Amino acid sequence: MAIVPEEWLEKAISDGHINYLEYNKFTNPIEIGNGGFGKVFRYDWGDCELTVALKCFKVEETIKDFINELKLLRKVCYHPNVIIFYGVTKDSNGNYSMVLQYANEGTLREYLQINFTKLQWIDKLRIAKEIAFGLLFLHDNNIIHRDLHSKNILIHQRQPKITDFGISKKMNEMSKTSNSNIYGMPAYIEPKCFIEPKYKRDKKSDIYSFGLILWEISSGRSPFQSFESVYSLAIHICQGNREEPIEDVN
Structure with a gap:
């Protein structure tokens, strides 16, 4: 039987294959992007004294695309010319976001x-x-x-x-x-x-x-x-x- 994408994600997190970060660690959200996938917000990550970007998705149907993207990012994000992927977080509504490096000079x-x-x-x-x-x-x-x-x-x-x-x-x-x-x-x-x-x-x-x-x-x-x-x-x-x-x- 095929694994439901969200179940795969939850298992990958519980098994330690994907880093999970508590949502309450991120403060001072500012929207910096909006597209068909959803929105991107800039947050302060107090624990690491970093500014990060949270890529938030609009609807539950995109969870399969979300997982595809994070799988690819996890494979290549350690290259200096690929955006850093820190992990995932989940807000109080149960929506997942990717936690990514924030680029301070834009596109x-x-x-x-x-x-x-x-x-x-x-x-x-x-x-x-x-x-x-x-x-x-x-x-x-x-x-x-x-x-x-x-x-x-x-x-x-x-x-x-x-x-x-x-x-x-x-x-x-x-x-x-x-x-x-x-x-x-x-x-x-x-x-x-x-x-x-x-x-x-x-x-x-x-x-x-x-x-x-x-x-x-x-x-x-x-x-x-x-x-x-x-x-x-x-x-x-x-x-x-x-x-x-x-x-x-x-």
Whole structure:
């Protein structure tokens, strides 16, 4: 008989495989993010004198996705360019949250918007190289991120951290088809996903997304800013159009 996801989580906690943290240890919540998955809050963790992020999910039906994400995070979070996963907690309503490292300089996109004019090429190259190290580590562990973009890379003390493994998959768990084109930010999605609705994303898909991130790091702009419609952008990309290379970038 199949194990109910929440029962699996409770057993993993009781067996000591996943660190459980008491919810009352976290104080001073401030909402810092909101998406289809739920919300992210910044909290003070008094015991460790740390600021952390709690990723809270909206509905009970997401517990399977929650478990998938924490399994992947637990496998790779010790890499310096992947967000740290401290454990899980449960509020008074019985809702689980992940306790994650808080990135004090926001997303890569925000960081570039604020700091781009001050960044030298050596800084941009360092950021790009460290993101590449983090992505290589995921791929070496047979994990496909599938939603890599500048809002899913956080900056903590100038160091990039790959985050948000909500739709990530292990290679040996991926179905023959993924219908993954409906997820993610269109500008960063491999074009084949638009052309073939059941195209299976793989490591090459992450590399394509990484290429757009490199363009963003070199330009200081998000790709395809002038497109408001997802449909028109998808057509534009499928026609072979790409962003123009930045001058003096070899």
